[in-house]
Amino acid sequence: MPLPDSVLDLIGHTPMLELKHLDSGVCRLFLKLENQNPAGSIKDRVALSMIEQAERQGSLAPGGTIIEATAGNTGLGLALVAAQKGYRLILVVPDKMSREKIFHLRALGAKVRLTRSDVGKGHPDYYQDYARRLAQETPGALYIDQFNNPANPLAHYQGTAPELWRQMERDIDAIVVGVGSGGTLGGLRRFFNEVSPKTEFILADPAGSILADVVEHGTLSEAGSWLVEGIGEDFVPPLSQVEQLNQAFRVTDGEAFAAARTLLHKEGILAGSSTGTLLTAALRYCRAQRTPKRVVTFACDSGNKYLSKMFNDDWLRQQGLLARPATGDLRDFIA
Numbered sequence: 296m297p298l299p300d301s302v303l304d305l306i307g308h309t310p311m312l313e314l315k316h317l318d319s320g321v322c323r324l325f326l327k328l329e330n331q332n333p334a335g336s337i338k339d340r341v342a343l344s345m346i347e348q349a350e351r352q353g354s355l356a357p358g359g360t361i362i363e364a365t366a367g368n369t370g371l372g373l374a375l376v377a378a379q380k381g382y383r384l385i386l387v388v389p390d391k392m393s394r395e396k397i398f399h400l401r402a403l404g405a406k407v408r409l410t411r412s413d414v415g416k417g418h419p420d421y422y423q424d425y426a427r428r429l430a431q432e433t434p435g436a437l438y439i440d441q442f443n444n445p446a447n448p449l450a451h452y453q454g455t456a457p458e459l460w461r462q463m464e465r466d467i468d469a470i471v472v473g474v475g476s477g478g479t480l481g482g483l484r485r486f487f488n489e490v491s492p493k494t495e496f497i498l499a500d501p502a503g504s505i506l507a508d509v510v511e512h513g514t515l516s517e518a519g520s521w522l523v524e525g526i527g528e529d530f531v532p533p534l535s536q537v538e539q540l541n542q543a544f545r546v547t548d549g550e551a552f553a554a555a556r557t558l559l560h561k562e563g564i565l566a567g568s569s570t571g572t573l574l575t576a577a578l579r580y581c582r583a584q585r586t587p588k589r590v591v592t593f594a595c596d597s598g599n600k601y602l603s604k605m606f607n608d609d610w611l612r613q614q615g616l617l618a619r620p621a622t623g624d625l626r627d628f629i630a
């Protein structure tokens with residue numbers, strides 16, 4: 296590859312690692328390292344794709360203002376891309392989000408507007424309603440809206456999917472994904488419907504999210520709560536194509552955190568909590584197979600923003616998820 300022009304050229308093209316130190320039964324399990332994107336997550340791809348689509352469509356003029364409702368990885372990706380391209384970025388962030396995330400966003404130059412976490416859709420202070428209103432009131436501003444923006448799944452259709460298809464030498468039996476906005480699933484499913492419709496898609500869903508029920512029974516249940524960040528929903532994201540999933544696994548917070556810690560100990564990959572959910576589901580799927588399969592899942596984001604949470608024994612103990620001093624062994628956790 297030629298030398299990059301800027302850090303934006305380092306988004307995507309992430310490596311694939313075969314996990315050889317975990318028990319994946321008769322299957323071979325591969326992890327695509329999206330934690331190696333420059334702002335630390337798979338959402339860097341989406342941030343770049345949505346901003347460049349808006350530039351092409353003329354909805355974002357030079358020096359313009361981008362508005363989004365998120366405190367998560369989309370915000371970090373947007374902040375990186377906006378800083379490089381000279382856009383102003385205002386993020387509307389629910390006030391329960393960790394101070395580290397807010398400091399990180401501000402360090403990247405984003406303006407952060409905090410709003411209430413205790414109100415739902417339709418309330419004027421709900422973070423998405425607030426962001427939409429702010430965009431209407433701010434001259435020339437663009438509400439980038441990852442939940443309804445087709446450039447979100449497009450980033451995975453054009454980038455993530457063909458990359459992993461090549462890396463796996465065009466032979467993949469199953470892909471294990473989580474759903475937040477649904478962009479990853481929507482984009483990958485579209486690509487694999489074209490090149491390899493037999494590739495199965497498996498949902499890794501935090502226990503408490505409604506999506507596993509939708510896959511298994513087609514019904515909407517009442518959402519609970521979970522500590523894993525970035526995946527699981529209390530509604531069906533319009534871009535997600537969940538109806539095309541083959542199977543779903545529900546994963547508790549305890550199982551997810553244990554798996555993420557085991558991944559670090561055994562394979563040396565420092566990944567986030569959603570990766571723990573995906574890995575748990577992928578291992579369960581693998582161990583249930585009777586014939587060898589090639590299975591892919593993702594390290595969605597880097598684990599450094601969870602050092603004070605799931606990698607911290609005191610925090611786990613406060614959550615009631617650690618019985619005794621941790622060695623990173625699955626047996627230490629109350630799953």
Ligand code: PMP
Nearest residue numbers: 474475476477478479525569595
């Ligand atoms: N993992 C993490 C850590 C995330 O932040 C996200 C995005 N919310 C996802 C997984 C899921 O990605 P998507 O929005 O494409 O469904």
